[in-house]
Amino acid sequence: MTDRIDVTLGGRYTEETKHFSPEQYIAADRTGTLTGPGGTSCALIPANNPDCNLILPPDTATTKANEFTGSASIAYRAADGVMVYASYARGFKSGGFTQRIFPPEPVIPSFDPEFVTTYEVGTKLELLRRTLRLNSALFWSDYSDLQIILNDGVAPKVRNAGKARIRGVEVELEAAPARWLRITGGLGYTDAEYRALDERAAGITLGSALPNTPEWTANLGASLSLAEGPLGELRLRGDWSCKSGHYKDAINTHLLKQEGYSLINASIAWASPDERWTVSAGATNLTDKAYLLSGYADPVAVGVVEGAFSRPREWFLRTRLRF
Structure with a gap:
């Protein structure tokens, strides 16, 4: 302007248009909730599911x-x-x-x-x-x-x-x-907060915390050039980050609450004078912190809570060529 x-x-x-044609079948009923041909219990109407082995209608x-x-x-x-x-x-x-x-x-x-x-x-x-x-x-x-x-x-x-x-x-x-x-x-x-919920949100209240939404996040990093000369440059890098506690599921399962944690990474690298070659070595998650990445809970129907955890402390060696 x-x-x-x-x-x-x-x-x-x-x-945008999306189509879904399910072809999912029950190979064997180990739950005792279904019946075979001629039975009196069937989740779908018999015309669509005569053998009681369809998960969803064939539509x-x-x-x-x-x-x-x-x-x-x-x-x-x-x-x-x-x-x-x-x-x-x-x-x-x-x-x-x-x-x-x-x-x-x-x-x-x-x-x-x-x-x-x-x-x-x-x-x-x-x-x-x-x-x-x-x-x-x-x-x-x-x-x-x-x-x-x-x-x-x-x-x-x-x-x-x-x-x-x-x-x-x-x-x-x-x-x-x-x-x-x-x-x-x-x-x-x-x-972060819920402003309205309907009956489909069973198990969640307006006071529930939104999943994967920490209240506080922070990070700090530094990069140092230790030496620079005709043979190239030597660089040192360190990073720190943290997140406050948060839940991994919508119903705020206690076992799926990740408490606040910090991560530290560090590396050292050499770069050629023309920046074509770079060789670096370092480590991630230096403190070997185990923290939840995601989780699933079904405490009522199945009685199970499971979570996927972070990768452990790891080291790496990398070489890069620009051309």
Whole structure:
């Protein structure tokens, strides 16, 4: 718009169609809940399931989405190295089908798209003769038709069962106090809560925590150039990050709560004078921390809670050639 004001507008129209034709059969009934031919119990109507061995009807289900989503932002350069901005955007996550089913059901289960409208204001600063870059942002996101994973029988099912709000603040910095030193860091605070739930969200209340949404996140890293000469450059890198406690499932299962934890990585690298060759060695998860990546709980129908844990401490050796 002017030398100091930029305006960006965007729009996207999405037309999406998905089909699902289930071909899932019961090879053997070890649950005692089904019957064979001529029996009196059958999950699907006999015309569609005469042998009582179909998981879902032999039909084709369809979901459609025809959505226009847009975005807008304005940025103002208040001074050299000082910018403030505001943005708006709307997006959606596709709908689909729940395909892991048991016991059999008479209708193919599907779910609709999830929508989010997000707002953000922030600053981007370059200070101290451009040796310090400091970015900050306040964000607010409203979710509707929230896709929530909950158990139904012995299998998880995705349902559009509520609304949620996520808001918070993020601060990032990058500093170069000396030619041989680079420092990066970040701090984030997130306030997430359900705003509305319906009867399909059984087991969740407005006071439940959203899964995989830690309240606090932080990171800090440093890169040092230890030696630079005609034989190349020797570099040392270290990183630290942490997350506060959070749950891995929607119903906030106690055994699937990951307490706060920190991770440390480190590496050393040599680069040739022309940067064509790089050789590096290092280690990840130096403290050998075991933390949950994901989890699943069915305490009622099956009585099981399971989780997938992180990779342990590992070391690596890499060689890279640019050509």
